[in-house]
Amino acid sequence: TTETTRMWRYIVLGMERSKNLLFYLLQRGKDGKVAASKAHEFASGHNPMSTIIAVAMASTDKFVLSATDDTEIRIFTPKGDRLAVVDTKQIRNKSVVLSPNGKFFSAACFTADVKVWEVLFKKDNSFDKCSKVMDLKGHKGQLAALDFSVDSKRMFTLSKAGAMKLWNLDVRYQVYEDPELLHEHQLPTSFVKATLSKDARCVVGVSQEGALYFVSLDTGEVLDKVDAVHVGNLSDLCFSPDGRLATSSLDRVIRLWDVPSGPSGSEAQQRGRE
Secondary structure, three states, X not given: OEEEOOOOOEEEEXXXXXXXXXXXXXXXXXXXXXXXXXXXXXXXXXXXXXXXXXXXXXXXXXXXXXXXXXXXXXXXOOOOOEEEEEEOOOOOEEEEEEOOOOOEEEEEEOOOOEEEEEEEEOOOOOEEEEEEEEEEOOOOOOEEEEEEOOOOOEEEEEEOOOEEEEEEOOOOXXXXXXXXXXXXXXXXXXXXXXXXXXXXXXXXXXXXXXXEEEEEOOOOOEEEEEOOOOOOOEEEEEEOOOOOEEEEEOOOOEEEEOOOOOOOHHHHHHHOEO
């Protein structure tokens, strides 16, 4: 599992066998090229029988998060001091995401419930605690994907049955105000992977058959569909800071895509660029 910090200072690797977290420092040389050099490594302490499914570095550089496919999420300082261990208590973690502002994290698990935690620091910047601050209820089946918007004020959730929801998290959760459900749509197919566009207006998902879908969060309309995206099964997808989509697969090819603003039919395949 790999995470590049939002300040582009480090690449963080979650090592499968050792369960260590490995940091590479990114530096630009005199020739203008960026090179990565090993900075440090530390043991995560995760169960040796588990699999690391997520690593994430806070945009504030105050902490790094790692999560495994059991029910455990761990919070460390970038140097490796353990700050907290969170048990999601939901049988199995499927996906764990950290908000762009480095304040919240959330987990999609074996159950239908979505929980959001806040990582709190004191005025002197020392760690305080991790607290569960929000529950997103309403899905009727197991979650498949979730993601924060770039401003960390909204969240997209998707069930394995294809129920898609957009939530407003900009609420007074300190006084127990519940997140607001903004949109809810039923997709024509289920996704095995999905991510939210930077403007939180489009969800991009991958079907069981490997097709790439672009879906409007406002209307639930399929804006575009691209078949046979890669030769092999699609392994990952994510958005770049400038809003373009990157997809990768076992065919060792990375493709870049422009996000459509409306239906485009056969023009969909022309947006892919290797």
